Amino acid sequence: xxxxxxxxxxxxxxxxxxxxxxxxxxxxxxxxxxxxxxxxxxxxxxxxxxxxxxxxxxxxxxxxxxxxxxxxxxxxxxxxxxxxxxxxxxxxxxxxxxxxxxxxxxxxxxxxxxxxxxxxxxxxxxxxxxxxxxxxxxxxxxxxxxxxxxxxxxxxxxxxxxxxxxxxxxxxxxxxxxxxxxxxxxxxxxxxxxxxxxxxxxxxxxxxxxxxxxxxxxxxxxxxxxxxxxxxxxxxxxxxxxxxxxxxxxxxxxxxxxxxxxxxxxxxxxxxxxxxxxxxxxxxxxxxxxxxxxxxxxxxxxxxxxxxxxxxxxxxxxxxxxxxxxxxxxxxxxxxxxxxxxxxxxxxxxxxxxxxxxxxxxxxxxxxxxxxxxxxxxxxxxxxxxxxxxxxxxxxxxxxxxxxxxxxxxxxxxxxxxxxxxxxxxxxxxxxxxxxxxxxxxxxxxxxxxxxxxxxxxxxxxxxxxxxxxxxxxxxxxxxxxxxxx
Amino acid sequence: xxxxxxxxxxxxxxxxxxxxxxxxxxxxxxxxxxxxxxxxxxxxxxxxxxxxxxxxxxxxxxxxxxxxxxxxxxxxxxxxxxxxxxxxxxxxxxxxxxxxxxxxxxxxxxxxxxxxxxxxxxxxxxxxxxxxxxxxxxxxxxxxxxxxxxxxxxxxxxxxxxxxxxxxxxxxxxxxxxxxxxxxxxxxxxxxxxxxxxxxxxxxxxxxxxxxxxxxxxxxxxxxxxxxxxxxxxxxxxxxxxxxxxxxxxxxxxxxxxxxxxxxxxxxxxxxxxxxxxxxxxxxxxxxxxxxxxxxxxxxxxxxxxxxxxxxxxxxxxxxxxxxxxxxxxxxxxxxxxxxxxxxxxxxxxxxxxxxxxxxxxxxxxxxxxxxxxxxxxxxxxxxxxxxxxxxxxxxxxxxxxxxxxxxxxxxxxxxxxxxxxxxxxxxxxxxxxxxxxxxxxxxxxxxxxxxxxxxxxxxxxxxxxxxxxxxxxxxxxxxxxxxxx
Numbered sequence: 024x025x026x027x028x029x030x031x032x033x034x035x036x037x038x039x040x041x042x043x044x045x046x047x048x049x050x051x052x053x054x055x056x057x058x059x060x061x062x063x064x065x066x067x068x069x070x071x072x073x074x075x076x077x078x079x080x081x082x083x084x085x086x087x088x089x090x091x092x093x094x095x096x097x098x099x100x101x102x103x104x105x106x107x108x109x110x111x112x113x114x115x116x117x118x119x120x121x122x123x124x125x126x127x128x129x130x131x132x133x134x135x136x137x138x139x140x141x142x143x144x145x146x147x148x149x150x151x152x153x154x155x156x157x158x159x160x161x162x163x164x165x166x167x168x169x170x171x172x173x174x175x176x177x178x179x180x181x182x183x184x185x186x187x188x189x190x191x192x193x194x195x196x197x198x199x200x201x202x203x204x205x206x207x208x209x210x211x212x213x214x215x216x217x218x219x220x221x222x223x224x225x226x227x228x229x230x231x232x233x234x235x236x237x238x239x240x241x242x243x244x245x246x247x248x249x250x251x252x253x254x255x256x257x258x259x260x261x262x263x264x265x266x267x268x269x270x271x272x273x274x275x276x277x278x279x280x281x282x283x284x285x286x287x288x289x290x291x292x293x294x295x296x297x298x299x300x301x302x303x304x305x306x307x308x309x310x311x312x313x314x315x316x317x318x319x320x321x322x323x324x325x326x327x328x329x330x331x332x333x334x335x336x337x338x339x340x341x342x343x344x345x346x347x348x349x350x351x352x353x354x355x356x357x358x359x360x361x362x363x364x365x366x367x368x369x370x371x372x373x374x375x376x377x378x379x380x381x382x383x384x385x386x387x388x389x390x391x392x393x394x395x396x397x398x399x400x401x402x403x404x405x406x407x408x409x410x411x412x413x414x415x416x417x418x419x420x421x422x423x424x425x426x427x428x429x430x431x432x433x434x435x436x437x438x439x440x441x442x443x444x445x446x447x448x449x450x451x452x453x454x455x456x457x458x459x460x461x462x463x464x465x466x467x468x469x470x471x472x473x474x475x476x477x478x479x480x481x482x483x484x485x486x487x488x489x490x491x492x493x494x495x496x497x498x499x500x501x502x503x504x505x506x507x508x509x
Numbered sequence: 510x511x512x513x514x515x516x517x518x519x520x521x522x523x524x525x526x527x528x529x530x531x532x533x534x535x536x537x538x539x540x541x542x543x544x545x546x547x548x549x550x551x552x553x554x555x556x557x558x559x560x561x562x563x564x565x566x567x568x569x570x571x572x573x574x575x576x577x578x579x580x581x582x583x584x585x586x587x588x589x590x591x592x593x594x595x596x597x598x599x600x601x602x603x604x605x606x607x608x609x610x611x612x613x614x615x616x617x618x619x620x621x622x623x624x625x626x627x628x629x630x631x632x633x634x635x636x637x638x639x640x641x642x643x644x645x646x647x648x649x650x651x652x653x654x655x656x657x658x659x660x661x662x663x664x665x666x667x668x669x670x671x672x673x674x675x676x677x678x679x680x681x682x683x684x685x686x687x688x689x690x691x692x693x694x695x696x697x698x699x700x701x702x703x704x705x706x707x708x709x710x711x712x713x714x715x716x717x718x719x720x721x722x723x724x725x726x727x728x729x730x731x732x733x734x735x736x737x738x739x740x741x742x743x744x745x746x747x748x749x750x751x752x753x754x755x756x757x758x759x760x761x762x763x764x765x766x767x768x769x770x771x772x773x774x775x776x777x778x779x780x781x782x783x784x785x786x787x788x789x790x791x792x793x794x795x796x797x798x799x800x801x802x803x804x805x806x807x808x809x810x811x812x813x814x815x816x817x818x819x820x821x822x823x824x825x826x827x828x829x830x831x832x833x834x835x836x837x838x839x840x841x842x843x844x845x846x847x848x849x850x851x852x853x854x855x856x857x858x859x860x861x862x863x864x865x866x867x868x869x870x871x872x873x874x875x876x877x878x879x880x881x882x883x884x885x886x887x888x889x890x891x892x893x894x895x896x897x898x899x900x901x902x903x904x905x906x907x908x909x910x911x912x913x914x915x916x917x918x919x920x921x922x923x924x925x926x927x928x929x930x931x932x933x934x935x936x937x938x939x940x941x942x943x944x945x946x947x948x949x950x951x952x953x954x955x956x957x958x959x960x961x962x963x964x965x966x967x968x969x970x971x972x973x974x975x976x977x978x979x980x981x982x983x984x985x986x987x988x989x990x991x992x993x994x995x
Contacts, residue, residue, distance in 0.1 A: 037686045042573035043580055045678055045844040050659045050666060053573040055679055058687055061571045073926040080925070080932070085547045087528035087539040087717050088574075088700065089655075094529055108661060117661040169575075169657045171668070173536045173716065175594060175603040175706060180536060182657070192531055193541055200523045201544055202935070214574060214700070220661060230659065231573050358531040439566070440559040441994070446566070449688070508927070 024394050024403070025334040029387070030225060032403070036462055038063070038390070038413075039226065052222025052230030054383075059462050062413035062443055063386060064233070067302060068212055070411065071235050071380070073508055074298045079251070081208030081237065082201050086189030088214055089171055091180050094188050097357035098350065103321045104184055105164035106220055107134065107141050113157030119220040120162045124150055133317040138162045167217045182216035187377060190238045191350045194373075198240075198364050205366045205373060206241035206249065206287065212382070224335060226383035233382035239291060240373035242366045243347075246285035255293020261310035269310045282313075284325055288345065288376055295329060295341060295378055301509055302385070303408040304340075305392045308332040311343070322349045333391050340385050346375040393463070402456075405463035406486055409506045415442040416502050417459045417467035423448055431470040434480075434495060442502055460485055465505055468498055510880050510889070511820040515873070516711060518889070522948055524549070524876070524899075525712060538708025538716030540869075545948050548899035548929055549872060550719070553788060554698055556897065557721050557866070559994060560784045565737070567694030567723065568687050572675030574700055575657055577666050580674050583843035584836065589807045590670055591650035592706055593620065593627050599643030605706040606648045610636055619803040624648045653703045668702035673863060676724045677836040680859075684726075684850050691852045691859060692727035692735065692773065698868070710821060712869035719868035725777060726859035728852045729833075732771035741779020747796035755796045768799075770811055774831065774862055781815060781827060781864055787995055788871070789894040790826075791878045794818040797829070808835045819877050826871050832861040879949070888942075891949035892972055895992045901928040902988050903945040903953035909934055917956040920966075920981060928988055946971055951991055954984055 024032075033039045037057030043049035056064055076083050095101045107120040120141040121134045128148035132140050141162040144150070152159060169182040183189070190209040197209060212235040222228050256275040262282050263269045274293050277283040283292065292311060300306045314326040322344070329341035351372055355362040363372050393407045409415070416438065420431035428448060435446045445464065447455045452469055459467050468480040479492045482501060493501060510518075519525045523543030529535035542550055562569050581587045593606035606627040607620045614634035618626050627648040630636070638645060655668040669675070676695040683695060698721040708714050742761040748768050749755045760779050763769040769778065778797060786792045800812040808830070815827035837858055841848040849858050879893045895901070902924065906917035914934060921932045931950065933941045938955055945953050954966040965978045968987060979987060 035686055037568075037683070040679075040682055042675070043577045043678055045681065045840065045846045046577050046579040048577040048579050048664070050575075050577055050664060053575060055570055055572040055675060057570055057679075057683065058568045061569050064571065077926050077929070082523075082544045083547050084544065085542040085550065087541060089536075089539060089702070089717055091529045091532050091534040091536055093532040093534050110661075165661055171655045171657060172704075174704065175596075175651055178534070178536060189528070189541060192529055193526075193543075195531065196526055197523070197543065200521055216575070218658075218660065231575055354531065360531045440563050443563070 024391065024396055026224065026391075028396070029390055029394065032394070032461065033060070033225070033390075038462075050230070052219055052228070054225060054229060059413035060386070063389075063407075063411060063463075064382065066411045066413075067382065067386060067389070068235065070302055070508065071212070071298065074301060075237060075294055075378075076208070076210045079208050079294065081210045082197055082203070083210040083212075084189065084193060084197065085213060086186070086193065086211060088183055088216070089173070089180050090183050090188060090192075091178075093357060094192055094354075095168065095181050097353045098188055098191075099321055099353065100168060100181075100184055101166070104168060105166045107136075107138065107162050108165040108220055109141070109145065109159040109162050111152035111155060111157040112160055114152060114155040116152055116154050117220065118153075118159075120145070122221055123153070124148065127153070133315075135317050135319070135321065138164070165218075165220065167219065169216050169218055184217050185215050185379065186211045186213050186234045186236045187238050187350075187379065190236065191354050191375075194240065194351065195360055195362060203240075203364070205245075205364065205371070206239055208237050208239045210235070210237045212236075226387045227335070227338065229383060235380040235382055237291075237378040237380075238346075239287070239376045239378075240351075240364075241287055241376060242369070242371050243374045244369075244371075245366075246287040249287045249290050251290045251294075252286040255290055255297070258293045258296055260292065260296050260306075263310050263312040283327075284345075288325070288343070291376060291378055292327065292329075292343060295343070299329075299331075299340070299385075301408070303389055303393050303411065304331060304385075308392075310337075320344060322346050324349075331388050331392075333388055338384055338388060340381055340388060342377070342379040344377045344379065346377055348372050348374050350375055400488065402460050404460040404485060407463040409465040410508045412463045412465050412506065413443065414445045414459065414462055414464040415466065415506045416444045416498075417455065417464050418444055418446050419452055419455050419467055419469045420448050421452060421469055421471040425472070426475055427470050427472075430474055434468065434470065434498060438499060438502065442506065456483060466502060510877065510882055512710065512877075514882070515876055515880065518880070518947065519546070519711070519876075524948075536716070538705055538714070540711060540715060545899035546872070549875075549893075549897060549949075550868065552897045552899075553868065553872060553875070554721065556788055556994065557698070557784065560787060561723060561780055561864075562694070562696045565694050565780065567696045568683055568689070569696040569698075570675065570679060570683065571699060572672070572679065572697060574669055574702070575659070575666050576669050576674060576678075577664075579843060580678055580840075581654065581667050583839045584674055584677075585807055585839065586654060586667075586670055587652070590654060591652045593622075593624065593648045594651040594706055595627070595631065595645045595648050597638035597641060597643040598646050600638060600641040602638055602640050603651075603706065604639075604645075606631070608707055609639070610634065613639070619801075621803050621805070621807065624650070651704075651706065653705065655702050655704055670703050671701050671865065672697045672699050672720045672722045673724050673836075673865065676722065677840050677861075680726065680837065681846055681848060689726075689850070691731075691850065691857070692725055694723050694725045696721070696723045698722075712873045713821070713824065715869060721866040721868055723777075723864040723866075724832075725773070725862045725864075726837075726850075727773055727862060728855070728857050729860045730855075730857075731852075732773040735773045735776050737776045737780075738772040741776055741783070744779045744782055746778065746782050746792075749796050749798040769813075770831075774811070774829075777862060777864055778813065778815075778829060781829070785815075785817075785826070785871075787894070789875055789879050789897065790817060790871075794878075796823075806830060808832050810835075817874050817878075819874055824870055824874060826867055826874060828863070828865040830863045830865065832863055834858050834860050836861055886974065888946050890946040890971060893949040895951040896994045898949045898951050898992065899929065900931045900945065900948055900950040901952065901992045902930045902984075903941065903950050904930055904932050905938055905941050905953055905955045906934050907938060907955055907957040911958070912961055913956050913958070916960055920954065920956065920984065924985060924988065928992065942969060952988060
């Protein structure tokens with residue numbers, strides 16, 4: 024199924040929908056998760072917490088979204104976190120320069136290119152305003168941070184454009200009070216904010232979005248001594264070795280061939296691929312793309328984008344950046360705080376390797392990679408991993424009479440606080456199964472006349488569409504077995 | 510233990526600490542949750558989800574924090590969500606008028622009072638600037654919403670000052686696509702933002718804070734027909750019947766005596782008390798305080814504050830407001846959307862009953878109500894409910910040699926993704942127990958010489974400080990039994 028079909032499903036089945044949609048001044052790039060979206064997102068985050076944070080003994084924090092100016096002076100965002108924009112001299116429409124050039128002339132000018140490169144491309148290809156054909160002005164930088172004023176004095180502060188800045192700023196306290204030892208992962212899941220010029224495609228490019236970021240602080244001298252490497256050595260990944268070619272190889276081979284620079288980076292790339300595999304993303308359709316100098320973020324020394332193939336092209340789900348000592352040096356200098364820590368006997372300013380995950384895009388990908396329009400069965404089915412399913416169990420009384428409704432309600436009430444259970448008594452059972460299939464519910468029990476006689480129900484499985492009779496007292500064991508995290 | 514002692518613990522044990530603390534321009538009212546705080550908060554939210562949202566079949570969403578101007582024009586926040594402030598004519602210091610008057614003259618002028626009431630109190634009690642003794646200007650209103658500009662055109666929008674506005678604005682879609690039936694609870698947990706004049710006391714009054722809000726949409730004609738009432742009828746609550754007196758009575762009695770106006774409100778107040786009881790708050794030290802006309806928020810027709818007693822006085826944890834049709838009428842009118850729905854055969858504009866919970870304050874209260882300085886045992890122990898404990902299990906090798914470290918690591922690795930497990934090999938075992946006690950860890954296993962011989966470990970329980978030997982293979986069953994949600 025393609026993007027448009029999934030968008031329709033999302034809107035009609037409570038996955039996600041535009042924010043403030045009843046108002047004319049609703050702004051693009053803001054979305055709401057409905058009940059099925061919230062449930063999917065929470066489970067995705069729980070899987071991330073299990074398979075990344077807890078598995079690696081990381082320190083997870085939850086920091087403020089509004090942060091003081093100093094943070095972004097030090098981080099470089101105030102100076103450098105800007106998009107190239109051009110404005111029409113006539114109608115004053117504003118465009119993102121790189122997008123406009125690509126749209127009109129099909130030429131790629133990387134977003135971090137020099138301003139002259141955009142002006143040159145605009146003039147060469149005779150790019151004009153798409154609305155009024157007017158001449159475009161010079162390309163300028165537009166800072167993408169949202170500014171807010173704090174207190175009655177309106178002290179300038181900013182909505183964080185990435186969650187990781189708190190992880191850097193909090194590092195000295197965290198390392199001390201949590202008795203850290205290098206390498207140590209710092210993690211955070213939360214909202215970030217970017218004043219995009221052209222938000223687009225629902226969850227793909229938003230102005231307010233969820234990130235799950237991990238910043239691993241490590242001693243640059245011991246990058247090949249990481250123990251965990253053996254857990255991922257045999258994990259196969261796709262690696263773009265040049266502009267056109269992706270090779271599949273194990274992370275062991277990738278390190279040997281120096282495509283991945285060291286074992287520490289390989290370990291975390293491996294965790295990531297294993298995580299997405301468990302999340303139900305088809306990792307055979309994923310790749311790590313090594314970024315060139317002009318494509319990389321301004322703080323990165325080595326960068327891989329983890330990308331997946333979807334109906335709307337290759338999507339970047341995770342930016343994997345070796346930020347070296349850029350951040351800790353910058354915050355140390357600006358604040359006068361010492362960021363050095365002890366690694367054994369050695370005093371060291373840690374380097375940072377980052378896995379910056381976009382949650383919203385990941386959820387979109389999980390839906391797209393797992394949804395099928397099964398025309399032969401007259402259904403759309405979201406064959407999502409059962410532990411990520413928005414609803415674990417449907418409880419369906421065959422009819423509302425003869426005690427079936429009450430019996431079903433009793434079953435529902437027993438399980439509803441512990442699992443995500445949906446009670447549905449409306450329409451034919453076949454229709455109710457179809458509705459549950461669309462939201463990925465892996466199990467449904469039907470309470471019928473036989474239930475009233477012998478205490479059994481029909482349990483129906485989503486993928487096989489199989490049905491068998493089990494005892495009411497065995498329902499919970501079935502749900503637990505089928506929907507437990509791996 | 511009192512506020513200051515808990516603050517110290519929070520800072521030193523990774524519960525919470527000030528945001529941007531390494532910088533001079535860190536702003537008051539912004540806090541970070543450290544690893545133990547995040548873990549506690551996540552479990553608290555999970556309990557809320559189980560005991561309120563799922564138990565009542567509510568629809569949970571996760572909406573944008575930045576919302577368009579129309580939302581707050583309709584809601585009344587642009588006009589009315591403002592604090593009374595006074596500025597010193599000489600040194601230009603700004604104060605919140607009601608707080609200053611209370612501080613200096615001990616007189617309570619409610620924050621929603623008319624502006625003249627503040628000026629009158631200031632003049633009567635001769636209140637002057639506390640910094641320079643200068644004369645104060647006239648009281649004016651300061652809007653507490655943070656404004657942000659969207660896109661290169663900087664379209665004015667606002668950080669939501671309460672999460673509930675998305676629930677109102679999204680109501681038509683949610684009711685339709687989720688096939689709602691009245692009464693239906695809409696729920697959301699997330700950040701809200703208020704530009705407080707005087708943030709104070711860490712988690713108590715923040716500028717960026719977590720709410721868990723529930724908005725129950727109901728048919729005002731059938732408030733006494735709610736089925737769930739029987740589940741709470743016998744629940745005892747404290748009700749402030751007048752300024753000075755709190756009476757404890759069942760919710761059944763409270764409805765009978767018309768202190769609580771109807772069974773629907775009583776049902777949700779009951780759920781709330783049951784929830785806090787399960788969260789480990791001492792509900793014998795709680796009360797519902799009925800608010801007077803000048804104390805109530807501008808949208809409320811009936812309002813109860815759920816308050817708990819702490820070392821810093823009575824804290825409001827939840828605002829329980831009957832908002833009547835204020836919100837849906839306002840958004841319907843402003844947007845031109847029809848908010849009416851069918852209740853059986855009847856077309857009805859639902860009324861709203863709200864439970865607006867402050868998460869951060871709730872967490873503070875849970876810590877304070879459960880922490881003890883046990884001098885006789887030379888420990889501080891956080892006797893929190895085991896299912897809310899930041900760490901479920903400590904794994905402690907007696908020594909680092911003779912295979913004990915590796916055995917402990919093996920036990921740790923088996924459980925670490927599923928539970929919150931902390932591996933600690935530093936210092937004496939007694940000292941390690943004390944550290945786990947402070948963060949509320951209910952169970953710890955010690956791996957010693959005997960483990961290497963017979964495969965048993967010592968399991969130690971936090972509250973009783975009891976120790977017994979169990980098989981390594983039984984550890985998981987113990988952890989599961991002790992830390993499962995009720």
